Amino acid sequence: xxxxxxxxxxxxxxxxxxxxxxxxxxxxxxxxxxxxxxxxxxxxxxxxxxxxxxxxxxxxxxxxxxxxxxxxxxxxxxxxxxxxxxxxxxxxxxxxxxxxxxxxxxxxxxxxx
Amino acid sequence: xxxxxxxxxxxxxxxxxxxxxxxxxxxxxxxxxxxxxxxxxxxxxxxxxxxxxxxxxxxxxxxxxxxxxxxxxxxxxxxxxxxxxxxxxxxxxxxxxxxxxxxxxxxxxx
Numbered sequence: 001x002x003x004x005x006x007x008x009x010x011x012x013x014x015x016x017x018x019x020x021x022x023x024x025x026x027x028x029x030x031x032x033x034x035x036x037x038x039x040x041x042x043x044x045x046x047x048x049x050x051x052x053x054x055x056x057x058x059x060x061x062x063x064x065x066x067x068x069x070x071x072x073x074x075x076x077x078x079x080x081x082x083x084x085x086x087x088x089x090x091x092x093x094x095x096x097x098x099x100x101x102x103x104x105x106x107x108x109x110x111x112x113x
Numbered sequence: 114x115x116x117x118x119x120x121x122x123x124x125x126x127x128x129x130x131x132x133x134x135x136x137x138x139x140x141x142x143x144x145x146x147x148x149x150x151x152x153x154x155x156x157x158x159x160x161x162x163x164x165x166x167x168x169x170x171x172x173x174x175x176x177x178x179x180x181x182x183x184x185x186x187x188x189x190x191x192x193x194x195x196x197x198x199x200x201x202x203x204x205x206x207x208x209x210x211x212x213x214x215x216x217x218x219x220x221x222x223x
Contacts, residue, residue, distance in 0.1 A: 031209065042199060042213035050209060058210060088154060092211070099143060101161040102201075102211055107154050 002026050006091050006105035013081040013112045021076040021108050023091030031094045032074040033058075033102070034066065036087040043090060049074055081112045115140045115204045117214035125220045126190050134185040134217045136200030144203035144211070145176050147185050151196045159185070159198075190221045 007022045025032065030051050035043040035058075045058030049068040063085060065077040074093075078085060088109050094102040116139040126132055136145070147159040160167050160174040162183065167174055171190075176183040187194055197216040203209070 033211065035213075042215045043201075045210055045212070048209060056209075090156065094211075099163075101146060101158060103158060104148075104156040107156075109154075 004091055004093050004103055004105035006089075006108050008108060009106065010109050011111070013078075013110065015081060015083065015112060017081050018077070018079050019081070019110075021078070021089055021091075021110075023074045023076070023105060024072050025074075025091075025093040025103075026072065027093060027095070027103070028071060029093035029095050029103075030071070031096060031102075032068065033092040033094075034064070034074070034076045035090045035092065036060065037090060037107075038087050046076065046089075078110075083112050086110060086112045115142075115202060115212055117200060117202055117212055119198075119200055119214035119217050121217060122215070123218045123220075125222065128190060128192060128221055128223050130190050130221075131186070131188045132190060132219070134187070134198050134219075136183040136185070136214055138181050138183075138200075138202050141181070141205045142178065142202040143205050145183055146201045146211070147174055147183070148199045148201065149194075149196050150199060150216070156199075187219075190219075192221050192223055195219055195221045 004025045033048040034046040047066040049055045091105045092102045118137045149157045162176045164178045171188045173186045199216045201213045
């Protein structure tokens with residue numbers, strides 16, 4: 001059981017480039033989340049999804065886009081990368097948002113130069 | 114939105130010591146979790162504990178929902194306990210968002 005899998009683990013982008021961070025889960029969870037963690041800080045919610053075809057903004061959505069075409073996958077798209085997007089990105093999933101445990105992927109460390 | 118405050122922000126222990134980490138939250142919650150972020154950055158689930166007490170080996174946690182706080186106890190600490198401990202909550206009232214505190218950085222010295 002792989003749980004939540006994120007790819008890539010590391011990436012360096014140049015300013016203005018675009019990329020997609022991949023996240024897939026094999027637990028048949030309805031809820032999926034994207035967080036970013038800046039150095040020495042807690043995690044801030046970027047976007048979340050309560051099921052296929054449904055997404056909503058979190059605390060820091062600017063500069064990002066998401067889609068949820070299947071239960072398993074929840075990719076995060078960065079358009080026109082900026083140095084402020086240098087961070088570690090975590091994907092998470094839970095069976096239901098309110099009453100169940102969330103499980104996290106291993107993170108993607110992104111540097112924008 | 115809900116405020117999640119963790120204390121202390123930093124804690125240094127000698128191996129074998131016990132410690133208590135605290136998480137205060139400003140609103141009623143449906144869901145509270147404790148995570149350990151190890152030195153490699155991985156987030157490890159410790160407890161899902163919206164109320165009551167749970168124990169897992171040397172670690173235990175208690176949430177008093179009516180008083181809006183949770184405690185994480187680490188006994189006989191080991192160097193492998195080092196890292197950052199996060200508390201995260203989901204508020205009542207329809208929010209689906211897991212909100213994190215800023216964490217407690219624990220260093221256990223041999």
